[in-house]
Amino acid sequence: MDVFEALLTRRSIRKFEDKPVSDEDLKDILEASMMAPSAGNAQPWQFVVVTDKDKLEGCAKINTYAQMAPKAPVSVLVCGDLSLEKYAGYWVQDCSAAIQNMLLAARGKGLGSVWTGIYPLEDRVEGFTKLFHLPEKVIPLGLIVMGYPAQSPSSKSRFKEERIHHNAW
Amino acid sequence: MDVFEALLTRRSIRKFEDKPVSDEDLKDILEASMMAPSAGNAQPWQFVVVTDKDKLEGCAKINTYAQMAPKAPVSVLVCGDLSLEKYAGYWVQDCSAAIQNMLLAARGKGLGSVWTGIYPLEDRVEGFTKLFHLPEKVIPLGLIVMGYPAQSPSSKSRFKEERIHHNAW
Numbered sequence: 001m002d003v004f005e006a007l008l009t010r011r012s013i014r015k016f017e018d019k020p021v022s023d024e025d026l027k028d029i030l031e032a033s034m035m036a037p038s039a040g041n042a043q044p045w046q047f048v049v050v051t052d053k054d055k056l057e058g059c060a061k062i063n064t065y066a067q068m069a070p071k072a073p074v075s076v077l078v079c080g081d082l083s084l085e086k087y088a089g090y091w092v093q094d095c096s097a098a099i100q101n102m103l104l105a106a107r108g109k110g111l112g113s114v115w116t117g118i119y120p121l122e123d124r125v126e127g128f129t130k131l132f133h134l135p136e137k138v139i140p141l142g143l144i145v146m147g148y149p150a151q152s153p154s155s156k157s158r159f160k161e162e163r164i165h166h167n168a169w
Numbered sequence: 170m171d172v173f174e175a176l177l178t179r180r181s182i183r184k185f186e187d188k189p190v191s192d193e194d195l196k197d198i199l200e201a202s203m204m205a206p207s208a209g210n211a212q213p214w215q216f217v218v219v220t221d222k223d224k225l226e227g228c229a230k231i232n233t234y235a236q237m238a239p240k241a242p243v244s245v246l247v248c249g250d251l252s253l254e255k256y257a258g259y260w261v262q263d264c265s266a267a268i269q270n271m272l273l274a275a276r277g278k279g280l281g282s283v284w285t286g287i288y289p290l291e292d293r294v295e296g297f298t299k300l301f302h303l304p305e306k307v308i309p310l311g312l313i314v315m316g317y318p319a320q321s322p323s324s325k326s327r328f329k330e331e332r333i334h335h336n337a338w
Contacts, residue, residue, distance in 0.1 A: 003277035006172040007201040007270055031328040032176040036269065037284055043327060052336040089289045093311070096265030097284075100205065101176055103266075104273065108172035115206050115266075120258040133338045142262070158212060159200040167221040169302045 006107045009155050013112025016072045016147030025109045026074065029146075032105035033078075038094035040086030045095050048077040048132050050143075055131065059143055062127035066116040072147040076102065077128065080119075082137040092119065095141045102144055112149030115142050175276045178324050182281025185241045185316030194278045195243065198315075201274035202247075207263035209255030214264050217246040217301050219312075224300065228312055231296030235285040241316040245271065246297065249288075251306040261288065264310045271313055281318030284311050 030047060038044060050056055056070040069075050078099050080091035099115055106113040118124045118140045128140035199216060207213060219225055225239040228246075238244050247268050249260035268284055275282040287293045287309045297309035 001172050003170050003172045003175040003273055004197070004201065007274055007277075008204055010204065010206075012206055027328075028173070030333060031326060032173065034327045034329060034332065035177055035179065037179075037181055037272065039286055043329070043332075046332050046334065048334045048336070048338065050336055055336055087286070090286055092261050093265040093268075093286070096262040097269040099262075100266040100269040101273075103206065104172055104270075105176055108176075117208055117256070117259055117262070135338060138338070157200060158203045159196075160203060160212070163203065163212075163215050164199060165215065165217045167217070167219055167224055169217065169304060169307070 001108045006104045010103055010107040011153040011155070012114040013149045013151060014068045014114050015150040016112065017150045019148045020073045021111060021146060025111070029102055029105040029109065033098045033102040036094065036097035036101045038097070039090035042084055042086040042094065044081050044084035044091045045098050046079045046081045046138055048079070050075045050077060058131045062131065063116055063118065063124050063143070066143055066145065068114070069143065069145045072145045074146050076144045076146065077132060077140055078142050078144060079134060079138045079140050082139065092141065099142055099144060106146055110148070111146055113144055113146040115144055118142055170277045175273045179272055179276040180322040180324070181283040182318045182320060183237045183283050184319040185281065186319045188317045189242045190280060190315060194280070198271055198274040198278065202267045202271040205263065205266035205270045207266070208259035211253055211255040211263065213250050213253035213260045214267050215248045215250045215307055217248070219244045219246060227300045231300065232285055232287065232293055232312070235312055235314065237283070238312065238314045241314045243315050245313045245315065246301060247310050247313060248303060249308045249310055251308065261310065268311055268313060275315055279317070280315055282313055282315040284313055287311055
């Protein structure tokens with residue numbers, strides 16, 4: 001798939017077919033995610049691949065916006081690892097770039113995905129930390145739910161000329 | 170360009186040819202950026218396209234890691250607009266996804282780019298806010314320097330198996 005097609009047609013997908021994602025596709029998607037830029041090239045990310053239905057039910061209980069997780073074949077919990085940072089304070093940006101790569105790679109594989117937010121909401125951070133036994137310096141940022149799409153949402157442009165300024169505000 | 174080629178071969182480019190970026194390409198890149206997901210689809214971003222050499226010299230003075238900005242044809246200051254947020258606290262993630270889309274779209278156009286960090290460093294936030302007369306609720310997140318690449322950095326994989334966990338830590 002052309003990179004602009006992926007960029008322009010990726011949408012949040014919340015309904016999935018009952019069909020697994022292959023290990024090979026998932027590996028390619030995680031590799032694409034890890035190719036994201038990061039401050040000082042620190043790559044301060046960790047991934048928990050979740051296929052266990054009890055764990056996915058647990059995710060849905062912590063975050064009501066992740067209700068679709070148990071109905072999808074796989075989710076990926078993306079975490080920042082503060083012990084890997086070179087320049088403190090940039091891990092959210094680094095891991096968000098990695099997530100965006102993941103969503104686009106999934107689109108390129110014909111998969112749908114949705115980014116459900118965790119950090120900075122304290123109750124969600126605490127819930128996911130406990131559910132997945134995360135160590136102290138590993139902070140859950142987002143849960144990416146993934147699978148073959150069972151819906152085709154709108155592809156209309158979000159371009160807004162008024163958001164573009166030239167040389168100053 | 171295939172989306173996986175863009176994902177796997179995008180690298181930070183810090184040396185540029187003396188050749189302008191067309192308005193059409195820049196518009197396509199900004200549109201791709203605005204297609205990023207955001208919490209509640211709030212799209213809480215603003216862009217300042219910078220071609221003025223005095224402003225670009227000013228950027229380099231504020232952030233020593235943006236020294237290449239005055240030597241590139243164009244930079245884009247990506248800002249979060251807190252007045253547009255639906256769910257407070259997610260603007261950094263939203264705008265980081267928009268930036269990552271921008272870098273990949275630039276790659277798809279044969280352009281190189283580098284994401285130079287601003288937020289959360291207070292002196293940089295203050296410097297860019299003053300230089301570009303940003304209003305109170307608009308926070309500069311990163312300056313993306315862009316142009317035709319005059320270097321070809323390594324394309325080796327950053328895949329790390331040990332960063333992947335299964336169902337729990």
